[in-house]
Amino acid sequence: MSKLLKKLFYTYYKDIDAGKLLPRDFKRREIGVMLWDKRGMVRHKGFLEKSELSNFIITNAPRHFYHSASLYKSPWIDNMAHKGYYGCDLVFDIDCDHIDTPCKEKHDLWKCKQCGLEGNGLHPKVCPECNHAVFESKGWLCDTCLEKSKSETKKLVEDFLNYDFGIPLDQLHIIFSGHRGYHVHVLNDAFRQLSSESRRELCDFITGTGISLPQIGLNVGSKMINGFTLDDTGWRERIVKYLLHAVQDIKKGKNSLGFEKILVTCISHNAEVLMERIVNKKRNWTLEKVAMGNWTKIIHQLISEARCEIDVPVTIDTHRLIRAPHSLHGRTGFKVVPLAWDELDDFDPFSDPIVFKGKEVMFSTTQRVKEIRIGEEIYGPFEENTQVKIPLETAVFLACKGVGVLS
Amino acid sequence: MCRYPFLEAAKEWMRKQDISPLDAFYEHDGMLEIIRGLFDEALSNVEVSTVLKHDNEEILFIYPWLKILLSFLDMPKVVYKMANLLSKHFGSKLDEEKYPHDLVNICHDQGLKVHLLDDGNTLQIRTVLLPFRMYFTDFLPVAVSFKSPAWKLVNRVIKNGYVYLKKHDLARILEERVKQEIIEVMDWEQNQELLDRIMADPLIKPFFKELKAKCKEKVKQFKQWDDNIPVNTAAFPPCINAILEKNMNGQNLAHSERLFLTYFMLTIGQSVDEVLELFKQQPDYNEKIARYQVEFAAGMHGKKTKYKPHNCAKLASLNMCMKDHPKFTNKECTNPRFEFKNPLTIYRRIVRYQEYTQRMEGGTGETGEGDGKKENAKD
Ligand SMILES: [Zn+2]
Ligand SMILES: [Zn+2]
Numbered sequence: 001m002s003k004l005l006k007k008l009f010y011t012y013y014k015d016i017d018a019g020k021l022l023p024r025d026f027k028r029r030e031i032g033v034m035l036w037d038k039r040g041m042v043r044h045k046g047f048l049e050k051s052e053l054s055n056f057i058i059t060n061a062p063r064h065f066y067h068s069a070s071l072y073k074s075p076w077i078d079n080m081a082h083k084g085y086y087g088c089d090l091v092f093d094i095d096c097d098h099i100d101t102p103c104k105e106k107h108d109l110w111k112c113k114q115c116g117l118e119g120n121g122l123h124p125k126v127c128p129e130c131n132h133a134v135f136e137s138k139g140w141l142c143d144t145c146l147e148k149s150k151s152e153t154k155k156l157v158e159d160f161l162n163y164d165f166g167i168p169l170d171q172l173h174i175i176f177s178g179h180r181g182y183h184v185h186v187l188n189d190a191f192r193q194l195s196s197e198s199r200r201e202l203c204d205f206i207t208g209t210g211i212s213l214p215q216i217g218l219n220v221g222s223k224m225i226n227g228f229t230l231d232d233t234g235w236r237e238r239i240v241k242y243l244l245h246a247v248q249d250i251k252k253g254k255n256s257l258g259f260e261k262i263l264v265t266c267i268s269h270n271a272e273v274l275m276e277r278i279v280n281k282k283r284n285w286t287l288e289k290v291a292m293g294n295w296t297k298i299i300h301q302l303i304s305e306a307r308c309e310i311d312v313p314v315t316i317d318t319h320r321l322i323r324a325p326h327s328l329h330g331r332t333g334f335k336v337v338p339l340a341w342d343e344l345d346d347f348d349p350f351s352d353p354i355v356f357k358g359k360e361v362m363f364s365t366t367q368r369v370k371e372i373r374i375g376e377e378i379y380g381p382f383e384e385n386t387q388v389k390i391p392l393e394t395a396v397f398l399a400c401k402g403v404g405v406l407s
Numbered sequence: 408m409c410r411y412p413f414l415e416a417a418k419e420w421m422r423k424q425d426i427s428p429l430d431a432f433y434e435h436d437g438m439l440e441i442i443r444g445l446f447d448e449a450l451s452n453v454e455v456s457t458v459l460k461h462d463n464e465e466i467l468f469i470y471p472w473l474k475i476l477l478s479f480l481d482m483p484k485v486v487y488k489m490a491n492l493l494s495k496h497f498g499s500k501l502d503e504e505k506y507p508h509d510l511v512n513i514c515h516d517q518g519l520k521v522h523l524l525d526d527g528n529t530l531q532i533r534t535v536l537l538p539f540r541m542y543f544t545d546f547l548p549v550a551v552s553f554k555s556p557a558w559k560l561v562n563r564v565i566k567n568g569y570v571y572l573k574k575h576d577l578a579r580i581l582e583e584r585v586k587q588e589i590i591e592v593m594d595w596e597q598n599q600e601l602l603d604r605i606m607a608d609p610l611i612k613p614f615f616k617e618l619k620a621k622c623k624e625k626v627k628q629f630k631q632w633d634d635n636i637p638v639n640t641a642a643f644p645p646c647i648n649a650i651l652e653k654n655m656n657g658q659n660l661a662h663s664e665r666l667f668l669t670y671f672m673l674t675i676g677q678s679v680d681e682v683l684e685l686f687k688q689q690p691d692y693n694e695k696i697a698r699y700q701v702e703f704a705a706g707m708h709g710k711k712t713k714y715k716p717h718n719c720a721k722l723a724s725l726n727m728c729m730k731d732h733p734k735f736t737n738k739e740c741t742n743p744r745f746e747f748k749n750p751l752t753i754y755r756r757i758v759r760y761q762e763y764t765q766r767m768e769g770g771t772g773e774t775g776e777g778d779g780k781k782e783n784a785k786d
Contacts, residue, residue, distance in 0.1 A: 125733040133733055165543055166568030191544060198547035205560045210655055212688055215562040217532070232532070233566040283533075 002036040002063075004406055005399060008356055009328055010061035018054035020326040021065075024187070026053060028071035028086060032321045033062035034330065043321065046076030063330030066321035069185075071192070080319055087192030090199070091322055092206075093314035094152045095181035096145040107140035107370050140370045141180050146349045153182040154344065156308045160206050161186070164234060169341045176337040176349055178329025183322060199316040208307035211235055213299065225295055227285035230278065235303075240278060242302040247274050257305050263298050266290045328355065333396035351375045358392030365404040372397070410461055411497060412470030413585050414516045421467055428475060429604060431468045432611060439614050441469055442476070446618060449488040450625045454495035461500060476618065478592040479602055485622045490589035491678065498582030502575055507538055510577050517584055520545040521577065530564060530571045537564060537571035546570040549580055552587070554640060555684050556655060642757035644750040645729035645736055646722055647671055652735075654688045663717075663725050669704045670716040674751060679705055718749045 013021075023029050031053065032043035043066075047053035057065060068075065069091045073084025100122055110123035114132035123135040153174060161167045161184070173185040194202070204210050213219070216236055219226060228236040230244075246257050251271045255264055267274070270287045277284065285295070314320060323329070325338045334353035350373050364387050371380040374394040382388055387407070390398075399406050411417060432438055444458030459466060473493075477486050504510050507523050514521040522540050524530075530537040541549070543565060550558045564571040605611050643651070650664050660668070665686070672682045679701050686697045704714050722728040729735040739753050739760075747753050 164565055164568075194544060194547065195551070197551040198544070201547050201550050201560050202543075205565075208561065210556060210559045211561050212556040212559075212655065214688060214692070215556050215559075233530075233564055233571075235561060236564075 005330075005333070005396070006036040006061050006063075008333070008396065009063070009330075010058065012328060012355055013058045013061050016326065018050060021054060021057060021324065022050060023067040023324060024089075025071055026050075026067070028073075028075060030068035030070070030072060030075040030083070030321065031056070032066040032068075033057075033060060034064040035060060036063050036330075041321075044076055044078040046072075046074065057327075062327075065324045065327035067324050069320060069322050070318050085318070087189075088194075088318035090186040090188075090191040090194065090202075091315060092156060092184040093177075093181065093311040093322075094149050094156065094184075094309065095177065095179075095311050096141070096149045097139060097180050098311050099145075099148055099152065099309045101145050101148050103142050103144040104139075107142055109138040111136045111138070139180075140372075143350070143373060145180060149181040150344065150347075150349075152309050153184065156184060156206065156310060157341065159238070159306075160308060164205075172341065174339045174341065174344055175323075175325050176334075176339060176347065176353060177323055178327075178334040178336040178353060179332050182339075196316050196318055199318075200312070203310060203312045203315050205235075206308050206310055207312065208235065208303050211303055213296070218299065223286070223292070225285045225292065226283050229281040229283060231281055235306075238306045239299060239302050242306045243274070243298075244278050246298075246302065247271050247278070251275075257301060259298070259301055263294060263301070266294050266298065329400075331400050331402075333393075333400045354393045356392055356396045360389045360391050361395050362407045363388050363390050363395040363398060363404055364407050365398075367403050369398060369403045410466075410500065411513065412466045413497070413588055414513065416516055417467055417470075421471065426468075428472060428601065429608060429611070431472065435465060435468055438465065438469055438472070439610075441465065442473065443614075443618070445469075445473065445489070445492065446485075446621065449492040450485070450622070452488070453492060455499050456492060456496045459496060474589065474592045475598075475601070476615070477589070478595045478597065479605070479615070480619055480622055481597075482622055482626055483593060484626050486590060486593055487676065490586045493589060494582045494586035497585050498578050501578035501581050504574075504578075507574065510574065511539070513581060514577060517581060519549075519580065521572070530566070532564060535573055537573050539572040539574070539577060540569040541572065543568055543570055552583060555681075556688055557684065639754075639758050639761065642754050642761060644753040645732060645740055646727050646750055647754075649729040649732065649735045650727075651685075654685060660689060664727065665700075666704070666714075667717050667722070667727065669701055670714050671750065671754075673701075673705050674716055675754060679707075716749065716751055719747060722750070 027046075027048050029046070030043065031045040031047060032041050033045075033056075034041055045056070047056065068088075070088040071086040073086065075083060077083050105121040108121055109118060110121070111118045112123075112127040112130060112132060113134040113136055115127060115130040117127055117129040123137055126133045127135070157169070157172050157174065161172055162169055167186060167188065171187045173187055175183040175185065177183055216228075217226070218228070218239075228240045230237060230240055232240065242257075246259070247267055249256050250259075250264055250267045259267070266287070266289075270290065273287065274285075276282075287295075314322070323336050325336050327336050328334070329336060332353075333356060334349075335355050337347070337353050339347055354375065365382045365384055368384050369380045369382040371378055372394075373379075374391070374397055377391075377394075379388075379390055379394050382404075395406050398404050426434065441458050445456060448456050448458065459469075473489065477489055480486075501510065501513070504513075511521050511523045520541060524538050524540060543560065546563075547560065550560050550563075556562060560570070605615055647668065650660060650668050653664070654660060654668070668685065669682055672685070673679075679698070682701050683694070683697055686692055686701075689697075699708070702708055706714075717725070717727075719728060719730075730740045737757075739757055740747065747756075
């Protein structure tokens with residue numbers, strides 16, 4: 001099976017403009033690949049010539065192709081301490097794998113490695129049956145998942161990196177990962193010297209970790225509450241904006257932030273007063289018949305809606321490898337697509353990154369296959385061990401996902 | 408400049424004077440007295456020195472000497488006490504600086520990229536003026552060095568890439584620098600040649616011996632205060648982490664949780680002020696009451712007993728043991744090879760282990776791979 005896929009990947013890499021596959025400052029980057037016929041990662045590769053790198057990729061037609069976010073004096077040395085670290089690009093990863101979307105209940109499975117208990121959705125912290133915490137997850141993906149990834153990416157780029165941190169949009173490169181999410185690379189060398197600890201602190205800002213209501217000047221606990229105004233900045237302003245949004249939303253009879261009932265009542269009873277105070281930039285948020293405990297709950301919910309769900313370890317670990325733009329993702333056969341900010345909205349992750357388009361082929365499933373949209377059509381669900389006739393791109397996708405074989 | 412001996416400019420001036428450390432003693436009589444006074448103040452937890460005169464050149468000669476003496480004395484507790492005294496002392500002087508421009512210059516001297524805004528661009532939050540700003544990448548290391556909620560970027564005023572600061576913030580940042588600079592003497596290599604010269608000097612030898620004896624005596628007194636090693640948050644046991652997280656989220660802590668947190672933090676070497684800083688998270692925080700309670704725990708009132716943190720059995724009985732909690736558990740706590748009776752032991756063990764591995768490996772770990780995944784992950 002993998003032979004066929006490798007052949008397909010080869011045809012892609014053979015024809016692509018070699019320049020596209022080169023990461024920025026490629027001579028200083030560590031290159032890593034995963035091959036079709038070997039387990040584990042081949043890493044600590046480094047190339048000083050363009051042609052050497054492209055030959056390496058073409059001949060191996062790797063299943064996955066990565067480069068380091070860091071720059072090194074000698075990226076090919078296999079001891080991290082001796083590579084000669086110069087600095088590391090600031091990168092962010094958003095992957096719906098880490099985000100709890102409602103559709104996960106429908107299409108994801110987990111299995112306890114200890115006792116074999118199975119369940120739907122994200123795995124629990126500990127197995128309810130045997131208390132162990134090691135799970136095998138079988139993740140699937142759908143439009144809801146990828147929409148969530150996209151909206152989180154937009155939030156990261158627009159609300160945090162651009163608005164709060166003032167990083168110009170043209171310094172932010174967005175890359176579709178080829179599977180479940182997006183990467184954002186900050187193309188500004190000034191960020192390369194940030195330590196891991198500083199990166200963590202930055203991530204804490206983006207994920208809203210460690211917000212202290214008293215520290216930001218919101219003293220709940222007494223009978224009065226002094227809030228923020230739209231003239232405030234950072235998280236203070238963000239909380240007001242989300243509150244305004246919530247009030248408008250609830251006024252329309254919706255509850256898109258998912259407040260519990262009592263909180264919806266609190267907000268809807270005071271909607272007019274709240275709107276007036278926010279619009280007129282008043283700090284007095286004290287409301288009749290709203291207990292301080294409920295106010296605190298409302299604010300915490302606003303924070304959890306406003307936070308951006310980045311995958312923190314990716315940003316703080318300066319020795320990680322990240323997927324190379326324009327490479328192919330071995331679990332989907334999709335292309336890793338760089339996107340300009342204004343292309344993100346219209347980007348369709350189930351259609352635009354398709355590389356291997358073609359006529360219908362026979363495909364044999366080796367397990368149950370949940371439904372999936374590829375291009376304009378929805379395929380599946382398919383039963384285990386059945387033969388189906390599907391277009392090449394769908395067959396490649398399913399084969400890469402490991403749920404069957406091209407025949 | 409001569410008010411702040413830790414400035415690069417001051418050190419540069421000293422270099423130009425080209426006075427050997429020993430000669431300084433003879434040229435500035437009174438120096439020994441001041442140094443003696445400073446040690447007395449430091450060892451009795453004074454925070455603003457009365458023996459140090461502001462605006463006096465003497466301090467420029469004293470400051471490098473203090474550091475040399477601390478390094479020769481080789482007593483971490485004394486170093487921390489002195490670091491505390493001098494940092495608080497200069498911090499309060501900095502806080503009293505009249506001209507914002509002077510503060511900015513001091514920051515620049517210390518490599519801190521702080522900008523002073525002209526009146527039109529100053530931010531104001533309620534009644535607080537924020538006339539200074541730092542680009543966020545320059546601020547991040549500062550936030551990290553403080554390890555306190557008040558300094559987290561997430562709780563700061565940030566606009567368009569800049570973190571806005573008030574005067575007191577700058578004083579605090581500089582204060583922390585002084586503290587670190589003094590603590591660093593513990594990493595110095597002993598200058599044997601200078602020590603020999605001191606021990607051969609008829610004036611300084613008895614002075615040094617006397618100082619050493621006094622410090623030893625004092626250190627013995629606060630023996631139960633423990634090693635006073637720098638606080639290593641990465642080594643906290645699960646029970647402490649759970650309380651800290653609750654606190655961080657502004658959740659009300661139970662009385663027993665407050666007590667335990669206080670005893671623990673004091674024992675590992677945090678000051679009363681540092682512990683109070685934590686309790687500022689509490690929704691019902693009352694500076695006066697909290698200060699009294701923490702000072703009481705530190706043995707500063709009443710029967711002057713210093714309390715020890717609860718042991719593991721006691722914590723378990725209070726439902727405060729988090730050994731089996733999936734989020735907070737750690738390997739040390741559950742390691743069947745060691746049975747820990749007190750969270751302090753776990754803390755010390757992890758600290759020692761980390762120091763050991765750091766020395767062995769020299770740092771970097773090799774992790775994971777992209778799509779941003781660990782090597783064995785599924786993506
Ligand atoms: Zn189980
Ligand atoms: Zn989904």
